[in-house]
Amino acid sequence: MAVRAVQRQVVTERLAGHLLASGLSRTSVRQLAAAAQVSDRMLLYYFRDKAEALGEAMVHVAAQLGGRLEAALPAGQRLPPERLLAEAARIATELEVRPFMALWMEVIAAAARGEAPYAGIAGQVTAGFLSWIETRLDIEDAERRHAIAGLILAAVDGLALLEIGAGAERAAAAAERAQDVRFTP
């Protein structure tokens, strides 16, 4: 009976939901277990330790976001940088995507301070974002495509930061002006 494997999956999904709803603030083992409707003892039976549980949940979150991004802007079609910037900014500020961005900010900050599971996760997810952008950029020169993908990701993440520090309306005004940006060749 693979009760453990099944429960592991169920708990992973619930943890992902909890992370999206509450961020990284309520992530003690006991709090995670409560969110997953499971005893703390069992949480650490399904997963080796807290880091593994959080890691699995984050992978699940990233996969969810990946699906949404794919749906919003399928691979294969390539846009000029100005339009892709506008699209990316639009997607990132969608109501359904905002919990992902908020969680993403926290993960990056945790990675910046070198917290154990997050540094690896942050690198992985950043790489995913960058390649998502890069494969949709209609730029021939590989090096330039590479660099501008980074710039677009920086802009989108920066707008999310601005929203935290200066409020949604100011961030929206700045995002508006992002449409006036041109990338000279």
Added chain:
Amino acid sequence: MAVRAVQRQVVTERLAGHLLASGLSRTSVRQLAAAAQVSDRMLLYYFRDKAEALGEAMVHVAAQLGGRLEAALPAGQRLPPERLLAEAARIATELEVRPFMALWMEVIAAAARGEAPYAGIAGQVTAGFLSWIETRLDIEDAERRHAIAGLILAAVDGLALLEIGAGAERAAAAAERAQDVRFTP
């Protein structure tokens, strides 16, 4: 004898240095006290509680950064947005300023998750950054100046984020391309 007031100042400065060096990771009362070369008992004698100590230290840090920014680009001279973006990106990546940016990322993330002293601090410092940019932007239309200041701050912060997630060289490549950006009117 105002031993307490004097010590409060000394400890504040040491705490500011500790925050710049170690970020928000080692901020338990006992760790802060050790960094300030003071017993934990005395730290909570000089300050009402941990939040007050951290708040004072952050104010000190912000003042330090303000001085550096003022020195790097004095008020009074106004630049077109393209040049100000380039200047801001250059300053933010200076070796001496990078600890400030790293700490700043952590504060914003803490603010995003609603942690007690940080939410207020983040709003205050963001407002300071924005007005610093705005008073140096050579744009007549106030509304446009307001919005583009936000966009520039978002870009600079975003580059700092990119550095965390994708490494310094990739962030530098993106910053390089930021010089090609034009703001169409």
Added chain:
DNA sequence: TCCGGAATGTAGCGGTCGCTACATTCGTGG
């Protein structure tokens, strides 16, 4: 049917957290 391993519960360990009650020392104004 009963045996063995999977699944689950109970209890608690050693540690850190923020903070404080209480005792003691110190330095200065009367």
Added chain:
DNA sequence: CCACGAATGTAGCGACCGCTACATTCCGGA
């Protein structure tokens, strides 16, 4: 010189932390 408040030390409280030893229950295969 001494009384009194400022300054400092000692010790520990109660809460939470991640994690685990141990006991018990459950259930399918022999």
